[in-house]
Amino acid sequence: MNALPETLLKTLHEVVGDAGLITDAERMHSYLSDWRNAYHGQAAMVLRPASTGEVAAVVRLCSEAGVALVPQGGNTGLCGGSIPDDSGKQVVLSLTRMVRIRAVDSGNETMTVEAGVILQRLQEAAAEVGRLFPLSLGAEGSCTVGGNLATNAGGTAVLRYGNMRDLVLGLEVVLPDGRIWNGLRGLRKDNTGYDLKQLFIGSEGTLGIITAAVLKLFPAVRSRTTAWVALPSPQAAVELIGQMRSLCGDRLTGFELMSRQSLDFVLSHVAGCNDLFGEIHPWYVLIELSDTLANAPLNDMLESSLGEAFERGTALDAVVASSEAQVAALWALREGISEAQNHEGPSLKHDISVAVSSIPAFIEEADMRLQKAFPSVRIVAYGHVGDGNLHYNISKPLGAEDSAFKAQGEAIMRVIFDVTVSFAGSISAEHGLGQSKRDAARHYKDPLELELMRSIKQTLDPAGLMNPGKLL
Ligand code: FAD
Ligand code: MLT
Ligand code: ZN
Numbered sequence: 001m002n003a004l005p006e007t008l009l010k011t012l013h014e015v016v017g018d019a020g021l022i023t024d025a026e027r028m029h030s031y032l033s034d035w036r037n038a039y040h041g042q043a044a045m046v047l048r049p050a051s052t053g054e055v056a057a058v059v060r061l062c063s064e065a066g067v068a069l070v071p072q073g074g075n076t077g078l079c080g081g082s083i084p085d086d087s088g089k090q091v092v093l094s095l096t097r098m099v100r101i102r103a104v105d106s107g108n109e110t111m112t113v114e115a116g117v118i119l120q121r122l123q124e125a126a127a128e129v130g131r132l133f134p135l136s137l138g139a140e141g142s143c144t145v146g147g148n149l150a151t152n153a154g155g156t157a158v159l160r161y162g163n164m165r166d167l168v169l170g171l172e173v174v175l176p177d178g179r180i181w182n183g184l185r186g187l188r189k190d191n192t193g194y195d196l197k198q199l200f201i202g203s204e205g206t207l208g209i210i211t212a213a214v215l216k217l218f219p220a221v222r223s224r225t226t227a228w229v230a231l232p233s234p235q236a237a238v239e240l241i242g243q244m245r246s247l248c249g250d251r252l253t254g255f256e257l258m259s260r261q262s263l264d265f266v267l268s269h270v271a272g273c274n275d276l277f278g279e280i281h282p283w284y285v286l287i288e289l290s291d292t293l294a295n296a297p298l299n300d301m302l303e304s305s306l307g308e309a310f311e312r313g314t315a316l317d318a319v320v321a322s323s324e325a326q327v328a329a330l331w332a333l334r335e336g337i338s339e340a341q342n343h344e345g346p347s348l349k350h351d352i353s354v355a356v357s358s359i360p361a362f363i364e365e366a367d368m369r370l371q372k373a374f375p376s377v378r379i380v381a382y383g384h385v386g387d388g389n390l391h392y393n394i395s396k397p398l399g400a401e402d403s404a405f406k407a408q409g410e411a412i413m414r415v416i417f418d419v420t421v422s423f424a425g426s427i428s429a430e431h432g433l434g435q436s437k438r439d440a441a442r443h444y445k446d447p448l449e450l451e452l453m454r455s456i457k458q459t460l461d462p463a464g465l466m467n468p469g470k471l472l
Helices: 006-016 025-031 052-065 119-128 145-151 234-251 260-269 298-312 324-335 337-342 356-373 402-422 438-444 447-460
Strands: 045-047 069-072 091-094 101-105 110-114 168-174 180-183 209-216 223-231 252-259 283-291 317-320 378-384 389-395
Touching: 006 045, 006 052, 025 045, 025 091, 052 069, 052 091, 052 168, 052 209, 069 145, 069 209, 101 119, 110 119, 119 145, 145 209, 223 234, 223 298, 223 324, 234 252, 234 283, 234 298, 234 356, 252 260, 252 324, 260 283, 260 324, 260 337, 260 378, 283 298, 283 324, 298 317, 324 337, 337 378, 337 389, 356 378, 356 389, 356 402, 389 402, 402 438
Parallel strands: 045 091, 069 091
Antiparallel strands: 101 110, 110 209, 168 180, 168 209, 223 283, 223 317, 252 283, 252 378, 378 389
C-alpha cells in the first residue's frame, strides 16, 4: 500500500505519465541511498517530471496535500542531502529528465540549460561552441547542474574561475507553492534590489526546485601544463602556491594537495594508477597551468617556479606530463581518492575551509588533537589548497569494527570542527550541510545567521515541505 492517497497518486501520474513515475521498490532503490552507501531512506514514490510545467504541477499538488519533497539530481552529494527520511511518506523529485540545453548565446557568452543536464555534457556543449564551462569535479560524469547549483559546488578549478555561484547569471525556480519564478536573465549588471538567485544557490533543495539556469561561458583553453610534485610539508605547498600565483597569475588553474595516505589508498584501489617517484614523500601537489593562447610559455613558468622551490628545499621531486594521456594519469591520482577511500570501509567526510595561510597550522593542530583522542584512525587529508578547502577525511582504523568506528563519528567530527572554528574557518566549504552537518551547523554557526536563515525558510516554505531535515 502506498503512503499517499489514491487520488493524489492518480493525479500525479496524470501529470508526469508512465515515464515519470516510479513506485516499484526495486526501481526506486538507487534513488534511496547515496553514492557512498552512507545514507538510506524510504519514499512513497520517485517522480521524474520532464518540464518546468510538470515540476510546477507536481509541487503544487504535493503542497496542497502536505507531502514533503526531496529534490534529487545525480545523487552524488556527500552529505545525505538528496536522500529521504525513513518514514516512506516523502516523495523524491528527480530532475534527471530535464536535460535540454535551451539556448546558447555566443555574443553574451552564456548558455541556458535545464537542471538535469549532467555537468560533463555541459562541458562538452560549451566545447562544441569553442568555449569552456569551467566547473570540474570528480563526479562530473553523473552530477547535474541543478545539484551543482543547489550545493554551490566547488571542485578543482575554483582557484581560477570561482565556484558555481560565480558561474551563474540567472535561474528558473519552482517555488514551494508551485509558482514559477522566471529569473532566467543573462545580465551581468542588475541592481534592481535583492539578488534573489543567490538565495537558491547553495540552498540544498530547502527553498524550491531549480529547473533551469543561465550560465557563463569562458574562452576555450588552448595550452595546458600539468605537473605532479612531491613536497616535504603543507607549509611548502602554501609557499609554492604563493610563488606561482605571483608569477603565473590567472594561468594557475589547479593546485591540489594530497597526503601520502591519500595516495596510498589510490595506489591500492584504483586500477592503472602508479607511484611516480622511487621514494615515498609525505605530501604531493597536482599543479595545472592553462592559457587561451596556443603556445603560451607555461612550461617555462612551471620550470622557473619549481627550480626556485628545489633550491629552497620546498619541492623534492617533480614530473611534468608530456602527453594528454599523462595529464589524465596525473588527474586520476587526484580524482581517484574518493573512490579509493570507499574501499577502505566507513569514512567521515569533511570539507572544511580556513585561510590558505592557516592550512599548515590547521593540519598540525587537527592531527595532534585527533592522534591524542583517537590514535588509530587513518587521516586522509587532501583538497583544494588554493581555496583553503581541505578534505580532512577520516577512515576507520585497520581491523576495527564498522560499528565501533561509527559510534565515535560524532566525537571525531567535533574535534575537527572545534579546530576549524578555532582558525575562524567554515565547517563546510563545498559539499553543504545536508544531513551530516545539520546539527553541527546549529552548534557552530552564529545564532543571528541561523535566525535569518530560518526566517527566509519560513517566508518561502512555511509548511516546511521542501527537503525537511536538511541544512536547517
Ligand atoms: P544531488 O546529490 O542529487 O543533490 C545534492 C543536493 O542538492 C541535495 O540537497 C538535493 O536535494 C539538492 N538538489 C539537487 N538538484 C536540485 C534541484 N534541481 N533543485 C533544488 N535542489 C536540488 N563536490 C564539490 O563541491 N567539489 C568536489 O570536488 C566534489 N567532488 C566529488 C567527487 C566525487 C567522486 C563525488 C561522488 C562527489 C563529489 N562532490 C564534490 C559532491 C557532489 O558531486 C556535488 O555536491 C554535486 O554538486 C552534487 O550534484 P548532484 O546532481 O549529484 O546532486
Ligand atoms: C573531492 O574534492 O575529491 C571531493 O570533494 C572530496 C571527497 O570525496 O571527500
Ligand atoms: Zn572537493
